[in-house]
Amino acid sequence: MQAVTVIGIDPGSQRTGWGVVREVSGVLQLVDCGVVRTASAGKEFSDRLARIYHELSGVLARLKPEEAAIEQVFTAKNAASALKLGQARGVAVAACAAHGLSISDYEPTLVKKSLVGTGRAEKEQVAFMVQRLLNVKNANWALDTSDALAVAVCHLTVRRFAALAGK
Numbered sequence: 771m772q773a774v775t776v777i778g779i780d781p782g783s784q785r786t787g788w789g790v791v792r793e794v795s796g797v798l799q800l801v802d803c804g805v806v807r808t809a810s811a812g813k814e815f816s817d818r819l820a821r822i823y824h825e826l827s828g829v830l831a832r833l834k835p836e837e838a839a840i841e842q843v844f845t846a847k848n849a850a851s852a853l854k855l856g857q858a859r860g861v862a863v864a865a866c867a868a869h870g871l872s873i874s875d876y877e878p879t880l881v882k883k884s885l886v887g888t889g890r891a892e893k894e895q896v897a898f899m900v901q902r903l904l905n906v907k908n909a910n911w912a913l914d915t916s917d918a919l920a921v922a923v924c925h926l927t928v929r930r931f932a933a934l935a936g937k
Contacts, residue, residue: 774929775801777835777866778922779826780914781843781859783815783851784808786822787914790833791904791922796930798923800904802833803915815854819861826865838866838873839925841881841917874925881917881924896920 773794780787789803806825808818840862843855866873879889885899897916901909903923909916 774837774926775833775835776837776839776922776925777830777833777871778918778920778925779838779840779862779866780917780921781822781840781855781862782914783818783854783858785912785914786826786858786862787912787916787918788826788829789915789919789922790829790835791919791926793926793930798904798926800906800919801835802829803911803919804829805912805914815857819857822858823861823865826862827868830865830869830871835871837925837929838871839921840866840873840875841921842875842877874928876921876924876928881920884924884927885920893917 773792775790775792778789778791786806788806790801792799792801806822808821811817811821840859843852843859863873882891882896883889885903886895893913893916897913900916900919900923901907904919
């Protein structure tokens with residue numbers, strides 16, 4: 771199987787986690803990861819969305835992943851939060867599409883199940899498994915970053931199984 775580099779994105783209107791993972795001969799390698807923080811982007815919500823777009827575009831231009839995996843919007847506290855989360859997700863999709871990436875969507879329960887074995891795993895359990903799978907000790911990243919890396923790892927797992935099944 772040929773090497774592939776994937777960006778995983780955990781969208782959020784205040785914090786959008788991202789993580790780039792490369793798979794070479796079945797071995798996962800952490801390339802880079804981080805969080806786009808929008809609290810100081812400006813007073814308008816559109817300023818926050820612009821920051822997400824521009825920072826993700828910079829990451830994509832710098833690291834040049836071949837594919838993108840983005841977590842689907844699952845739940846929100848209320849309708850207004852759901853709309854903001856959906857807009858942040860849309861901006862992340864637009865940034866990836868503008869860079870010509872194929873984009874795959876994953877439900878949070880599938881991501882958790884593929885890494886931890888249960889779709890109701892806690893964020894800390896996901897973070898623990900991400901560190902183990904990427905062979906990273908004492909990671910000092912935010913849970914949003916772990917979630918984004920988990921989405922990338924999930925995508926690579928789904929991709930590997932599809933290749934084995936001949937799809």
